[in-house]
Amino acid sequence: MSHVGAPRGRTCSRGPRSRTLRSAVLLTTGVLAVSVLSGCSSGEEESGARAAAPDIAPAARAKVADGGTLRWAVEAMPTTLNAFQADADATTARIAQAVLPSLFTLDDRGRPQRNPDYLESAEIVEREPKQVVLYKLNQQAVWTDGREIGASDFVAQWRALSGKNSAYWTARNAGYERIEKIERGASDLEVRVTFNRRYADWRALFSPLYPKDVMGTPAAFNDGARTQLKSSAGPFQFQGIDTASGTATLVRNPRWWGQPAKLDSIVLSAVPHAGRATALARGTVHLAEIDRATADRIALAVRESDPAHGQPLTHGPGADVTPSAALKSWALAYGSDPAKARLFQAARQRNQQAIAAYAAEQKALRGFVVRKSLEPAYTQLAMNGESGPLSDERVRRAVARALNRQELAETVLKPLGLPAQPVGSHLALAGQPAYADSSGALGSQDTEEAQALLADAGWTRGGARKPAGPDAGPKRAGAEASAAAHKPGKDEKGDAPSSDGLYIVGDDKPSLDSPALDRPGIDRPGIGANSGPDGTHVLAPAPAAAAQGIALLRQAEAVGDTDADKGAPDRPKAHSAQSAQGGGVPGAYAPRGTAAPAPAAAAGPLGKDGESLTLRFVLPSGPGSESLRAVGEKISGMLDRVGISTEITKVPDESYFKDHIASGDYDLALYSWPATAYPATDGRPIFAKPQPAGDGSLLVEQNYTRVGTDHIDQLFDQAAAELDENAARELVKQADARIWAAAGSIPLYQRPQLVAARTDVVNAGAFGFATPRYEDIGFTQRPKK
Structure with a gap:
């Protein structure tokens, strides 16, 4: 699933069937100081930045066969x-x-x-x-x-x-x-x-x-x-559309005055991404954009075709069945219980059929190659500035300063062998004349600066604490709330020195069956790190008996012999601002005589006016969106390190853009914009300042972050009317610097473009920026009918 926004430059008219996206809340924007933007680009001419080359198996027309579909x-x-x-x-x-x-x-x-x-x-x-x-x-x-x-x-x-x-x-x-x-x-x-x-x-x-x-x-x-x-x-x-087969057919134009098309026809077939590997293997399609999983399958198929491979399939259906599981399945299928045996025999037969079908597909996929380049589109982190914490420019800038964009680009592109450089412009991509890295208007990753921005916006440690009311006792968030709510019982004495002189903090005493004890990054009340007045980390101790058990657990885990982890599902990762800032391992010891740690709230989540700083991060849930979710998880961890919590919400792919991005039902989201050769025209509706409509709502055009300024609009207008191309490009670069400074969206990386092509298909594949020359596409040999 691509999750690319509507085509740039398209704005909705007010005809009977047009659709205008509006918002009920007006946008508040900050004023950008000119000094922030001075010298924000690299200062060098960026138009020479190299774009990823197209990968289309180029061939001279004389080497392309005439005919074929x-x-x-x-x-x-x-x-x-x-x-x-x-x-x-x-x-x-x-x-x-x-x-x-x-x-x-x-x-x-x-x-x-x-x-x-x-x-x-x-x-x-x-x-x-x-x-x-x-x-x-x-x-x-x-x-x-x-x-x-x-x-x-x-x-x-x-x-x-x-x-x-x-x-x-x-x-x-x-x-x-x-x-x-x-x-x-x-x-x-x-x-x-x-x-x-x-x-x-x-x-x-x-x-x-x-x-x-x-x-x-x-x-x-x-x-x-x-x-x-x-x-x-x-x-x-x-020629026409066949709705029954889901195909549209194009045929050679006999009146074409240019070089004649090499192909007799092109059949466009509607195939969901999840079914493209099967369609390629069956020969029902010869060319298809694919996701990374399908690209990996083709690479494996080619590698397995090597006679030196000589190994059975180590992937696909049944590949993860252990010998013991296979033996147990066989025993049940031929056991003494007839009803159970029939069920297991049927299951084994279905599994064998799936394995055989998968192996046949792998064999057929050897006839394909993956052509790859960078798509003329970039993925961005969008921040909804309409209301909530992100309506404050300082919070948006803090989110941006928390991101390591280089790491995010490498997450997606490096495994594919593609250039993994963060995108430095909202309005152009590397290789285009208008491209310049204007990210300096916002600044690079800086944890301390992000935290300072949040503090300036009023978000502080312990700020999530609810003020005491006449009808309610103290309500505290996070670890402090849990510790305060618990009263010492018969066998508990609260915070007290232990028999060996160490302090046992809080009510949540460690035990041998507590997985949190040896899970760095997962905090529990009373078991964690706090900063003392001199800036040193003070670690809460555990009782001696528990410590001995913890040591044994650690020793066992080091050799992979803990029962707790055998066959267990992955535990959810708890993002902790405390541990990310250098806290110790839960359950560790402080030296004898160390003072008791400060209250846990001092290192708890950020908050203001009794509310914690938590952002709703909407991500697609479909099978083709794995890389987007992986990037989202990394972003969540980066934000956690500066004290921003995220609540990840996964929604169906088909409703992701329309029901969440376009309607503004999100705080954070990942989606893409296509590149354009005409940024002054096509960029304006995406970054235009939302305007009040007659009914009191907000007309946002394609600016789904709801963040914009009058100055940005003016720069776009000036660029669109400037006939001197160099001057127009300079105005576009200035507009981009202002967009960076407003921090409504943060470009992350150029999207990978992966295309599976039959090995005899030429002049087609990952086109990158280039417009395809349809008359030159064809086969090296005319296919047999």
Whole structure:
């Protein structure tokens, strides 16, 4: 599951079927001092930062066989073929790339390049008094119905997407509302576009370009292109969708004027990620984005194909069955109890069938290779600044300063052999001209600075203590509450010196069956470390008999001979701010005569006004989200070290973004934004300051963190109107520095892109930034039918 946000630059219009995301609470933002942002980038030109190269098995066209059908896995069948509608998805975009004109495509560094199949030239011919762009079209460019691509198609698309007619149900791209008029030039092959406001990202317009019969009327726009495209103009044309089989078919376009497509057809098949290994093994798909687990399976399959391997499968169904368990299963299957024997025989048969099927799949997966690069998207930690502790900028900054972003990037990317560098920009990725590491506006990982920010915001040790009321006794949080609530009984004397002169603190005396005694990082009341007045750690002692037992337990664990851990499930990790700050091992001893430790609350969780500092961390629960959850657990541990507790809530993948991220039902969350070649246009709705709506709610556009400033909005507006590309990039970098300082979202790492491809598939795989050249994709040998 990708958990990528809605495409950048898409904002919801107010048509009958549009959807506007709102919030009932207004946002409060702090004022950013200019001094904080001065010199915040590295000071060197970052545009030379290298992007990860595409991994597509490039091959010259002469080495690509003519013909064949490529079966390509997608998430789902599209609900519309109109890429400018709110429910368009990744499959819609893939079809549009193959069958419709894109006037500009992206190279492997994410830079827009003129597409010569459609444009002979495109340039700004006038800047004053108004900006005018002149497009000169390829004279051979025609729609599949034989009509030339021309000014009428440009006009129809502009009118549909300008936002002036609410009858069009559109998630419109910004920029079209800046157009004043579109005219025919000196010939039918020239189109003059005049803007009423300058627009730096004019290359983003008219890609994809639809024929006027799709854009010409609201009815055609809203419903005419949902399931069919009567005319198109790409190397392929759309044939149709088979809902029964979950496939969409593209066939070679006989009217294509460019280099002919090598493939006869492309079949897009809806295959869930969990079923892609099986689909690849069965040959029902030849190309598929995969998760790390499937990539590992393919790597194992290739390794097992080596004759030197000579070993049975050590993974998959039945691989973890021990000899003793197998013997017991056999005994029960052929035992004296007929009913039980039948059950075990059936279970053994099912297991054997699963093992055989898995082994067959592994054998088939030897014919595939994993192609990998970095996806043009980054994963971020989002902080909901609408209300609660994270509405305070100091708390958001403390969260950011607690993170070791390098460690998080390495967690995901290093095992895959991909560059593991934290992302330094919200608006561009390494290799793009607009990229600069502006994270210095916020600062790097610093535990002491994070704690200082929290203290300045009023979150202190012991601050979670509830004030005493007239009808309630003292209520204290954490270890202090537990110790205070317990009264010494017949055999307990509270805090008192032991017979050997050591202090026994609290009521929770250690015992041999207490797993917490020898679990560093898990604290129990009265058994932990506290800081004395001189800053030294004072460790609470245990009775001598318990100490002897603890020593034996430790000695046994050292050789792996404790019964407590044999076959036991993993114990949950208790994040403790106390132990993270250098406390000792629970149950250890202090020297004779050491003073009793200070009250436990002094080292307890952070709190304010009787409430503990706990943030709700929402994560997806699906099988394809393991790496996201692993990153979430690491972040939780990092926050714990500065005194911030997290409550991890796992929700179904299908509701994760819509019901939690977009609706604001979270404190912390992980999700991704795709990269863009047009950050001034596409970044604005993501980071725009939320505005009050007429009904008193908050219009957030795509800013799901609800954090923004007027200055950020102004920088975006200036960048969008700046025709000098270098000046526009500098404004984008300034906006990014301000976004870092506001600390609503923290970019972590560029997402890995893993694609399984049959070994004879070329010019396809992990494309990275680059727009695929569909006409060049094919097989090294024409597949047998």
